[in-house]
Amino acid sequence: MAVETRVERTLELADRVVSAPGRGRGLTWSSALAYVLLSLGAVAMVTPFIWMLLTSLKPPPEMVQFSFLPQNPTLENYVRVLQTANFGRWYLNSIIVAIISTTSVVFFDALAGYTLNKFRFPGKELIFIGMLGTLMVPTEMLIIPWYTMSVQWGWHQGLAQYWGIAFPGVITAAGIFLMRQFFDGVPNELLDAARIDGMSEFGIWWSIALPLVRPAIAALAIFNFIGNWNAYIWPLIIASGREYYTLPVGLSFFRGESTTEWEKIMTAASLASVPLLTVFLVFQRQIIKGIALTGLKG
Amino acid sequence: MLHRRLWMVLAVLLTAALVLAACPAPAAPGGQEAAPEAQEAAPAQETAPEEEAPAAEEEVIEIEYWQYNFEARVKAMDKLIEMFQAENPNIRVIHNADIPYAEFRDKIAASVPAGVGPDVVTLFYGWQVAWIDAGYLVPLPEDEFPIRMVEEQFSPMVRASIWDGKLWTLPTAVRTLALFYNKDLMAQAGLDPESPPRTLDELREMAVQCTQRDDQGNFLVQGFVVEPAAQDHHWFREVLVRQFGGQPYSDDYRQVMYNSDAGKEAWRYLVSFRTELETGDKDLFDGSTNAFLAGKVCFHVDGSFRLGTIANKAPDLNFGVAELPEYNGIKSTFGSYWTHGITKKAAADPKRMEAAVKFLKFITSPEAGALWVREVGELPAQIEAGSDPELLADPKLGAFARGLEYAHATFFVDESKQRQVLIDAFDNVVLAEMDPDEALEIAAEEEQAVLDEFWGDR
Amino acid sequence: MRLTLHQRQVLWAYIFLAIPVLFFVVIRWYPTLLAFNISFRDWNVFEASGPWVGLEHYRQIGEELFKPRSAVRAAFWNTIRYVVYGVPSQLVLGLAIALMMNHIRRFVTLYRVAYFAPYVTSAVAVAFVWNWLYQPQTGLINQVLSALGLPNQPFTKSPQQALQSITAVAVWQNLGFAVIIFLAGLQQIPEMYYEAARIDGATPWQLFRHITLPLLNPVIVYLTVLGTISYLRMFALVQNMSPQGTGGPLKSTTTVVLEVYREGFSSYNMGFAAALTVILFLLILLITIVQLRFLSQRVEY
Known part of the structure; x- marks a missing residue:
């Protein structure tokens, strides 16, 4: 890890010198x-x-x-919140669901976004608008049919609930749109050259195109993780009980008909933001000036 | 690089979560993770050994009971279920109370087309008609729950559970409104902290006397704060309108009548606290309830459920509770309740229905009501338990209990919309400077439209 | 049989898209079409189904749109105002901050974390904190105003200021999103373009106008379209910040989705709620298609 960081820093430094000739002089x-x-x-x-x-x-x-x-x-609030039945479990549930969803989203959204930008085929516009169209319906209207589906397929009980909570978000239109826009900046000549070299289509995507949009992938991962982490209404509907609640749903235990224990909510919300900031800190470093350029040069 | 980073983060997060999850959670029920439903029925499993014999002969009927999450209610119901199962070894009640208050209806709505959900369910009485309308609730069997029994044994407000000549639901406990007063602030203003206002006129005078402002005119102490969105829309409808000689609705609650002259007088009385007397502003200090908790309000109309909030958030508040002030010799209060009904899911199977009926009878008995008062601090729904001298003498609960005999529960067809019209009427007066009479007329017209839409189909 | 290059491309495109398309059809479009169907029915949400009433709900909505004091009318009008105030603010501020962050070399991570902090804060916490900041008399903002000798403002308590106050919170919360996307977009612009232009003596404004802005076009399109959609679907913040979550005071902050929710789950009128959803859907679709047509430019590298 230490070595890697050092290498990265050196690259970054070198990059600065190369890419910002006018700005190295100080303030x-x-x-x-x-x-x-x-x-x-x-x-x-x-x-x-x-x-x-x-x-x-x-x-x-x-x-x-x-x-x-x-x-x-x-620190009484922290003690009380951590002692609340299942708080650790809610944390774990949130992490499991966010990981399932983010892994899937990064793969499928990047693949679909790439296809919708770089390929010409009949129905392209229709498929794109059809995907965007799914963003135009409020989730509140979909929870009832989703729940019926989940019950039919048995995703509403036991461990299958993790999948039940995650499934509506394992591929997202917003992410596909994001990736489609960012693949715009990848030169077609590069892809054509790889085709002439006889690379497979999947290989071109995976090893040529994908590294060039790394900042966008990092952004997608960050946003998707956070979006899942904060999702409320669907996880609440599908989970059979407190054992399968995610953090935001669990937070609702501090809100009642006539009172809300705001100090506990703030405590739990503070605890909940820690992994998000961690994820952000790690991924945002991928969004570094000059990476795409370096990739192109190589 | 990206991938290795990713895995590292995942590993760290997972480890952290596992450590957290592994911490023993003192309040956690059971401990197995595989079957949450089985856990909720833990009382049943614990008592299982003695009941093995009858269970072997007789099939065990499982029914599901749902209520929203509120710790005291959940614990009280767990006790009742335990007692019930001890008496009825062949019935197992699955208690689902993990649903937040705000999304209780969403969760039930999702369960309907999926064919799952509760057999016995707890709902706010104001939702009842809409649930009946959907065919979600079934009438309680006449032989087990005769209407006469309700009329004779239950607080009069429970008649709101009768609709279309049938009884649909029954509560364990009920609530009423009363007047909370801050003794320290009264003493500060030179009032006798042991004699709270007994009439509406006294409330006006004392509220004015109690109000204090700083040099810039900012409130330091608010005498009385009108907040229709809290309990004051109820106070207006079922208390003030009646006290000024009017009637909020026709007897069958199909016709809005609070826009009568008496009603308008009552309305002007209510808004005058804000417009003329300026004894308080609901937009300050995060609303009237929080302001009372913060010790910045002298008098406050609220329900018995607020006692628990005060104990938790303002344990040092020196306050008392009195019956709502009377006027023209008329006493009234607003009563409301969470009530239990049987769903069509239970009715689809005679055995389940039988079990559900037994369970409902058990949780609406006077004994259950008495347990509820102890555990939750709500008033028993049965008159007999409600007139218990010990309860009436209670310095805090007594004022609420005395209201039981004269409490009215509004028959709502769409509680949130009917509340909204009065919130808007008040805002129209205060924020849009509308004439109070005109604002009330608009409210009456809008509420009548809601009622007409409902009754129009019938 | 041998496929031409183009045919092979088409085949691969379909293979790559197969799973996403299947997913969207089953998980997203099927329930959406169910909702469209419900909009023609009189459906109390606690029923399994309801009788067909044709265009009745649409007629009701049409009527509501012309009624004074109608919540539905206010909802549509407010929703448009949220978009008009929110989307441009978010874009302009987001771009300005991203450009500044791109310009500096020190404490970059610190600034990124600061601007991103609102985005990782849970929605209920955000609403609570801002309600407190906006409090009349006791809130932090009004205390600062008082200290500066300025008059106190009612913010969310006044029908005139409530919508703007909530929009400000939405922009505040989503700014981090716009900044990160812009930053990612800026990384894709090859530095050599700037170098070449500088050698030609271009001013910073010319660099921005002729290189940065055109090359950021895909990102701007994305943020505009997605921002518009999300403001048109404004819901959680209004529910958490308006008094009792009802879109007040005096319906000044209510939105279409909030009315969908209230009609569907508080008033059990799912048919009407579904009809509102359909109209909102068509509105968003129209706006999105127009935006995509007029904003997208092909950039020649």
């Missing part, structure tokens, strides 16, 4: 302005997040007071 006025503006924006972006963390440190009676900082900060 220009334009980048100074960028730092200032970005910092101001960043404060606005993270304040609510910080407030969530601060709220999770408040004992319940402080929830009806209106102070920004907790007066008697406590």
